[in-house]
Amino acid sequence: MTAQPGGPAGEGVLAALPAEHRGRLMALARDTAFPGATRIFEEGEEADRFWIIRSGTVALDVHVPGRGPAVVETVGAGGLLGWSWLCPPRLWHLGAETREPVRAWEFEAAPVRDLCAHNPALGLALVTVVAETIGDRLRATRTRLLDLYEPRGAERSGTGP
Template sequence: MPAEHRERLLSLAHEVVYPGFTRLFEEGGRADRFWVVRTGTVALDIHVPGRGQAVVETIGTGGLVGWSWLCPPHEWHLGAETRSRVEAWEFDAAAVRDICAAHPEFGLTLVTLVAETIGRRLRATRTRLLDLYGPQQGAPRP
């Protein structure tokens, strides 16, 4: 992200600290914020009926936690929990969407970065779910 856009985005941030094993959000909840991790790790999970939560990806330093804030209906597609003490920049989603609307070049840059994150998350989720529930190596095929 160009320095000018980064400064604009960071002007909307406030620093937060969460202890380990803090639930940040639940799948299906209202997505009204997002975070960029400064230190620590956050596990993204999906609810699997009859099995509970399955971790699909772990986000570390510099990673974006949350993208559902960008796309209506602004509901979380995954859940998230800190796995260690996390220091992060937290952003109010409505304020960021307003800045994107007022500054289209900034908005395009941010949406492109978020879209790249969505693509990586979808691939990671697919891989993790195949690892958990796909056919096992050497297992007979039907």
């Protein structure tokens, strides 16, 4: 399980955007908070928003048949929570639950997609950040599932079939 960079919320996703783009995106932000042990979204539900974590941590999980949810990654301050809002069919690929109280900036997806459509430079910058997040989540999920399903005593060689 990996954790996204901690530290102040000025790091991570927002720091990856040029100041001009960051300001335009933040004009759409809404301050929100979640208590600890709160389900934010479920795998397979409609993804119509995303969050940038300001404080606290959120566990991302995948449903494993016969085993229930398996945590694949945690997202902390500065991290992006949710990317499924960007790509059709816009359904959550993972579930998310707070580990402790969380403060975040919440963004409705439709206005952000409109902003990106009208400002291609901002859109490219944001899509690049989201693509990096998708890659990180894919690697974390793969590693976690290998840990769950790898026979005891087997060692990963790092080579494929």
